[in-house]
Amino acid sequence: MQRKSRFVDRKKPLREKLLRPFAEFAKTEASSGIVLMIAAVVALVWANSPWAESYFHIWESQVMVVFGPLKLDKHLIHWINDGLMAVFFFLVGLEIKREILLGELASIRKATLPIVAAIGGMVVPALIYAAINHGHPTAKGWGIPMATDIAFALGVLNLLGPRVPFALKVFLAAVAIVDDIGAVAVIAVFYSEEIQWAMLGAAGAILVVMVAINRLGIRGPIYYLIPGVLVWYFFLKSGIHATIAGVLTAMLIPTRVHLVPNEFASEAREALEEFDKHCSSAERSIMNQDQQTAVHALEKACERVQMPLQRIEHMLHPWVSLLIMPIFAFANAGVVLSGGVAGLVTEPASLGVVLGLFIGKPVGVVLASYLAVKAKVASLPDRVGWRQMIGVGILAGIGFTMSLFIADLAFTDATHLMHAKLAILSGSILAGTAGFLLLWRHGRSRRAVGTT
Numbered sequence: 195m196q197r198k199s200r201f202v203d204r205k206k207p208l209r210e211k212l213l214r215p216f217a218e219f220a221k222t223e224a225s226s227g228i229v230l231m232i233a234a235v236v237a238l239v240w241a242n243s244p245w246a247e248s249y250f251h252i253w254e255s256q257v258m259v260v261f262g263p264l265k266l267d268k269h270l271i272h273w274i275n276d277g278l279m280a281v282f283f284f285l286v287g288l289e290i291k292r293e294i295l296l297g298e299l300a301s302i303r304k305a306t307l308p309i310v311a312a313i314g315g316m317v318v319p320a321l322i323y324a325a326i327n328h329g330h331p332t333a334k335g336w337g338i339p340m341a342t343d344i345a346f347a348l349g350v351l352n353l354l355g356p357r358v359p360f361a362l363k364v365f366l367a368a369v370a371i372v373d374d375i376g377a378v379a380v381i382a383v384f385y386s387e388e389i390q391w392a393m394l395g396a397a398g399a400i401l402v403v404m405v406a407i408n409r410l411g412i413r414g415p416i417y418y419l420i421p422g423v424l425v426w427y428f429f430l431k432s433g434i435h436a437t438i439a440g441v442l443t444a445m446l447i448p449t450r451v452h453l454v455p456n457e458f459a460s461e462a463r464e465a466l467e468e469f470d471k472h473c474s475s476a477e478r479s480i481m482n483q484d485q486q487t488a489v490h491a492l493e494k495a496c497e498r499v500q501m502p503l504q505r506i507e508h509m510l511h512p513w514v515s516l517l518i519m520p521i522f523a524f525a526n527a528g529v530v531l532s533g534g535v536a537g538l539v540t541e542p543a544s545l546g547v548v549l550g551l552f553i554g555k556p557v558g559v560v561l562a563s564y565l566a567v568k569a570k571v572a573s574l575p576d577r578v579g580w581r582q583m584i585g586v587g588i589l590a591g592i593g594f595t596m597s598l599f600i601a602d603l604a605f606t607d608a609t610h611l612m613h614a615k616l617a618i619l620s621g622s623i624l625a626g627t628a629g630f631l632l633l634w635r636h637g638r639s640r641r642a643v644g645t646t
Contacts, residue, residue: 314562
């Protein structure tokens with residue numbers, strides 16, 4: 195019989211038992227998409243209920259924050275879209291940097307196909323929207339159908355389980371990351387206001403200081419948090435959208451480690467041996483001083499072997515996925531449906547968004563990928579065929595979070611914004627449903643004939 199640990203309480207605390215199902219749920223790739231969907235549905239129901247006025251009133255509430263000489267007084271919806279979403283973009287920046295350094299974008303050979311596919315998936319939807327809205331006041335919304343919502347798209351793909359190869363999920367994630375890079379560039383260049391150069395200069399000076407901090411090998415998150423908040427503030431005042439500050443700050447988070455894996459393994463073994471040496475035969479829950487020293491040494495070794503970038507990304511991911519993004523969805527997805535559904539086929543903005551997401555995305559992704567493969571500058575992922583590429587191209591039409599965000603920047607007219615939001619929700623639902631069904635049927639047919 196295996197002996198139980200001397201220092202572990204055999205009875206799990208009630209809190210752990212209650213929180214375990216949520217913790218397991220939070221680890222799944224689909225969890226963020228599910229929570230986003232729930233938040234969007236609740237917002238839609240509330241916005242179309244007899245209590246709709248209270249829904250819209252909440253987001254118009256004034257919130258003032260004063261910190262020394264710095265003062266900001268904004269509506270709650272702006273704190274969410276300019277403030278909380280800066281944290282989302284910070285996480286996006288960390289993911290972009292990680293992918294460039296270590297992931298699917300780390301080499302030209304691996305990065306060519308997702309980069310080409312993502313560019314096609316951005317250009318074609320934008321052209322479709324621009325063609326439909328040419329000469330209309332809504333022409334500025336061409337960036338709305340460009341981006342893919344990585345949480346929703348991967349969540350749908352994850353629901354298919356073993357019916358799709360893992361390489362297809364990696365490809366979709368890489369395409370979404372490149373999409374995010376494109377969306378950030380579009381927001382910075384085309385959806386920013388008149389630039390206040392003094393404020394932008396102040397933000398630039400702080401970024402230079404952060405570069406110096408990085409070069410000096412300083413790894414503590416606090417040394418990047420405070421300058422990052424200041425960069426966000428000055429970007430907010432400069433006219434360039436403040437969420438760009440999140441991406442730029444993320445690019446300056448250190449990636450160097452102070453302990454290579456072999457050295458970590460050696461130090462960890464020494465710490466564990468030291469801990470074990472001072473274990474007494476009696477069962478106890480409080481460590482002695484020698485054990486505490488060993489645990490502290492192990493903690494320091496774990497910290498030194500990790501990139502600060504990966505450690506911060508791991509820490510932020512559940513907060514962004516399960517709190518910040520659902521709050522954004524809840525605040526922005528509340529669309530009044532009465533009279534708006536007909537506008538999906540009559541209003542240029544709605545038609546441009548729906549066709550851009552549902553038609554433009556798969557056409558752009560698949561056509562660009564096909565041309566790259568035929569030109570022999572890229573190859574399909576392992577065990578992935580063209581029907582699966584079409585399915586992923588359709589799933590890339592799930593815009594949601596980033597599309598809602600760009601729509602809010604593009605339109606100041608409430609009617610245009612309502613039409614765009616309704617079209618985003620409709621186009622994303624169409625893309626998610628069609629992509630899921632196509633990949634599900636393909637996976638089932640392959641299993642039926644005994645192929646992998």
